[in-house]
Amino acid sequence: MTATITLRAPLSGVVLPLSQVPDPVFAGGMMGQGLAIEPLSSTLLAPCDGEISQVSSTGHAVALRAANGAELLLHIGIDTVKLGGQGFAPRVAVGDRVACGQLLVDIDIDSVAQRAPSLITVLVVTNSDDMQLGTPAHGVVQAGSSVLLDIRALGVAAEATTASGNSHHAQAVVAHEGGLHARPAALLQHTARRFAAQIEIGFGGKHASARSVVGIMGLGVGEGDSVTVHASGADAETALAAMLAALQTRSEAGHAVATVPETTIATRNDGKLGGICAAPGLAVGQLVLLAEQDRAVPERGAGVEAELTALHGALAQVRGDIEADIALAGQRGARAESEIFGAHLALLDDPELNLAAERFIVDGRSAAHAYRSAIRTQSEVLLGLGNALLAERVADLKDLERRVLDVLLGSDPASEGAPQLPAQAIVVADDLTPSQLTRLPRAQVAGVVLARGGASNHVAILARALGIPALVACGPAALQLPAGAEAVLDAGEGWLEAQPDADAVALARQQIAAHAARRLALREQSAGRALTRDGVHIEVAANVVNAAETRDAVLHGADGVGLLRTEFLFTERTDAPGSEEQRAACQAVLDALEDRPAIIRTLDAGGDKDVPYLPLPAEENPALGLRGIRTSLAMPEVLDAQLTALLQLKPLSRLRILLPMVTDVADLLRVRERIEALASQLGLSERPQLGVMIEVPSAALLAAQLAEHADFLSIGTNDLTQYTLAMDRCHPALAARQDALHPAVLRLIALTVHGARQHGRWVGVCGAVASDPQATAALVGLGVTELSVSPALVPEIKHRVRQLDAAACQELALTLQQQRSATEVRALLAAAANVVAQ
The missing domain is CATH 3.50.30.10 (Phosphohistidine domain)
Incomplete structure (x- = not known):
């Protein structure tokens, strides 16, 4: 490995020290050491040979891994993420090998300058603790030719080595953004639990069990740090390989922003x-x-056995409460909230934390005092590491402390x-x-x-x-x-x-009113039809879970319900809802829509959607097991109860039944037969429309055959992306790469539309990509005629549709399908924004 590399200017312009960057995160060195350039050119070039490790979805930032292991971040402008990709056209994708001086991003300097606080472009070495930076250049530099500075690696990570027998060890460079904080630690814990082997992670002379989230966090491992992994036991070698992969697979820190102490x-x-x-x-x-205020907690317990029983009971109850929080967040589509409580669940099950509490109980303390002591001991460890990101995790530990104490002592009246x-x-x-x-x-x-x-x-x-x-x-x-x-x-x-003073309040209220006025203007226009400039009608519906959200959707101008998730009726209870309860809940949704239609999806249980009282088998890979319609067909009494409820809705002319996870025509025909039989038993002369979700590649490839027997097709892009890219959508390390605008997914959408048109059927999209304004042009161009989005986004998406020229979008869609990655697709959409919209 080359120890020293030389960086050349990625832009022409004036070199500035980081301290002069008008952003405290960069100026304070929170992202690493480096420099900045006030740009005079409009193309960002590679400062050295290397591999692209990250391209932001908005195109304003690119990360590059140099030959000596230096991780370089090039960030164009300040607060440019807020531009949503406007003004940036990336020309590389993650994994590309680039040469010094190669084009990385085309920049519309005028456009960015008008809307961003600053054009100052930052180059930082994010793993600068492992590097020695030379004296940077100063004054004016020329892109691709002027030398900026030299970077020398302080050490080279050792190659993985394997010990003899059933004990193995190796080194890995941690690739998780921000290091091993709560969510990456939970990922490692999840990986370790798959194996019988004893696994430890070593760093800085300390060791932690890979099964302990708190222990891993307590090591203070940062991004780019080298750790040692030890595994011993029957499956040690396999476990070691999995842990190395988990450590070296990059994960994004959600919407995390580097914090200034x-x-x-x-x-x-x-x-x-x-x-x-x-x-x-x-x-x-x-x-x-x-x-x-701290709650009063008795120090002495009523006996070891009694206090251990109390602690374990409290932990079990809190576990159920957190699982309920995760389920509710999932129903609302609150992904960030769901992931956060998922990290809390991993902390709750942490063996070292619970063992520490048990030791305090053995010493004679009460369960409440013991758990508080264990939490606060670990909090002091995290606060003492000098790592701001890990210190922020103390709030998560405090949350667990409050929950467990509320169970042990009774809810705090103050809270x-x-x-x-x-x-x-x-x-x-x-x-x-x-x-x-x-x-x-x-x-x-x-x-x-x-x-x-x-x-x-x-x-x-x-x-x-x-x-x-x-x-x-x-x-x-x-x-x-x-x-x-x-x-x-x-x-x-x-x-x-x-x-x-009054003037400051008046000015603030005026600015707030201006933002609200735009939202209101879009909302007032949202009641009408969404027609493209050349007259193509796109139905914009809403994804909801109950009647209250449906009423909100109507207020926002939704043309109907594009997806009612009936799972909310089945979770948070100990037995299945009867037909009458299901009928009443769904009728309330239909009534709230007045004269608009509703697409109601049958139960989508299984996989990551757990319904505890259904006797679903434990599966090693739930995403490929009993899911969606497979679950319903395996439990015909559950399916019949739901279909009976739906067939009793009035009027049936506004009901569209949607079947999840259909893989071929046989699934559809079996359900249609049940609908016919049940409708005959109920003496019905009318039948609702019946559609299928396109969520797996086989369904997209068989769209023509499905459309022959279905009344419509609705694309669930979340699962379609998961199965097309072979990436678990619940896997935190892969979340950043789960993009429904991947050209492979776009091709499957095009195949679906083509197959549906052979039988005169329409195609909608109810996945998350429908709520992405940048994706609207692509979906319209592919021939989709219905978009189902979050209720609050209906006005924005309708506004976007009205700006588009459908014919231009169709031409653009053909080009999008020929791109190599989702990054290239998004860059092309950003570059073509003025072509397809006025």
Whole structure:
């Protein structure tokens, strides 16, 4: 391996030190050492030979791995992720080998300059702890020719070695973004549990069991760090290979943003409270301080056996509560919330944490005192590592402590239910746990301000997902804010002004009103039909789970329900719902739609959708086992009860039944036969429309045969992408690569439309890609005539459809299918935005 490499200028322009970059994350060196360039050219070039390790979905950033192991991040402009890809056209994909000076990204300099705070482009070495950087160039540099700086590797990772017998060890360089924090640690734990072997991870002279999330986090391993993996036992060699793969498979940190430690926040001299933006947005509201006090916990227990029984019972109950939270989040499509509670579940099952609590009980302490002591001991370890990202995980441990203590001691009266808040509250607290944030009444929360926390912790991720402006790491001064006073919060700019003057309040309200006016304008226009400029009608429906969401969808202008997930009727209970209960719930949805149609999907159980009381077998690979219609056909009484309920809805003319996970015509015909038999028993003369979901490649390839017997086809792009790319959609390390705009998926959509048209059937899309405005042109061009999206996005998608020229989209779709990756597809869509839309 080459120890030293020389970087050449990726852009023409003026070299600046990172300290002059108008962004605290880069300027503070949180992302690594490097430099910046004020650009004078419009093409980003490779600064050295290497392999592309990451291309952002919006095209504004590219990561490159050099021959000596240096990880280089090239980030074009400041806050350019908010441009949604406009102005950037990547010319490389992940895995490409590039030569020094090769084109990486075409930049529309004028477009970006008009909408971004700065064009300053940053080049940082994200694993700079393992590298020695030379003296950087200064002044004006020329792209592709001027030398920027030399980088020398301080050490070379050893090749994997295998010990004799049943003990094996090897080294791996951790590729997870942000290192081994909660979610990557949970992934490693999940991998380790598949094997009988004893597996340990070593770093910096310390070792941790691979089955312990807390232990792994406590090592303080960062991205690019080299760790040693030891495995012993009958399947040690296989286990070692799996762990190496899990460590070296890159995973993104969700919407994580590098956090600036509280001590680095500059004191403002304008009287405003400064902090770190965790979720952008502007708010005017009344300050509400949420005080937190430790609960009184008895130290001595009532005996070891009694206290151990109490602890294990509490852990089991909390496990059920978290699983319920995950299920509810999944029903709402709240992916970030679901993943966060999934990490909490892994922490709850952590053997080292629970063993520590049990040891305290053996020493005579009560279960509550023992669990609190175990949690706080581990929290002190994480806080003492000097790693801001790991320190933020303390909030997750605190959340578990609160949950378990609530079971052991009874719910804390101070925390029962949602707190009483004024109409527009800016909630101020020392810190919040994820479950505390989700308990706040969303309609009354205008913003959140925290003394501690960081922009990459789980509360920040939730705030972004919920659309709540949030400022964190504001320091102790936040807790001295005047409760009840009016305040202006500009989280995007990183400040809160308490007791502002009338002009400041008026200006903030004016800006908020302008944003709301645009949303309202789109909403007011959303009731009408969505016609392209050349007259093609696209039905824009909504994905819902109940009547309340259906009413919200109608208010947002939905043309109907494109997907009603009936799983909500089957979860959170101990037995299956009867036909009458199902009928009443589905009738309420149909009534809420007035004269609009509803597509109601039959039970989609199995795989990652667990219905505890159904006797589904344990499966090594649930995604390829009993799922969707396979489950229903294997349990005919469950299917018959649901079909009976649906056939009693009125009017049947507005009902469309949808079958999930159909793989061939036989599945469809068996269900149609049951509908005919049940309809005859009910004395019905009318039949509802019957459609199938296209979720597996075989269904797309057999679309013509399916369309011969189905009334419509609806594409579930989430699963279709999973099965086409052979990537588990629940696998955190692969989430960043799960893109339904992959050309292989686009080709399957085109095949589906072609097959359906042979029998005059229409095709819709109800997967997540339908809610992506950037994808609308592609889907319209492929011939899709119905898009089912999140209720709140109906106005935006209808607006997007009305801007498009369908004929131009069709030409574009042909080109999209010829691209090599989803990254290239998105770049082409961004570049062609002005061609297909006015």
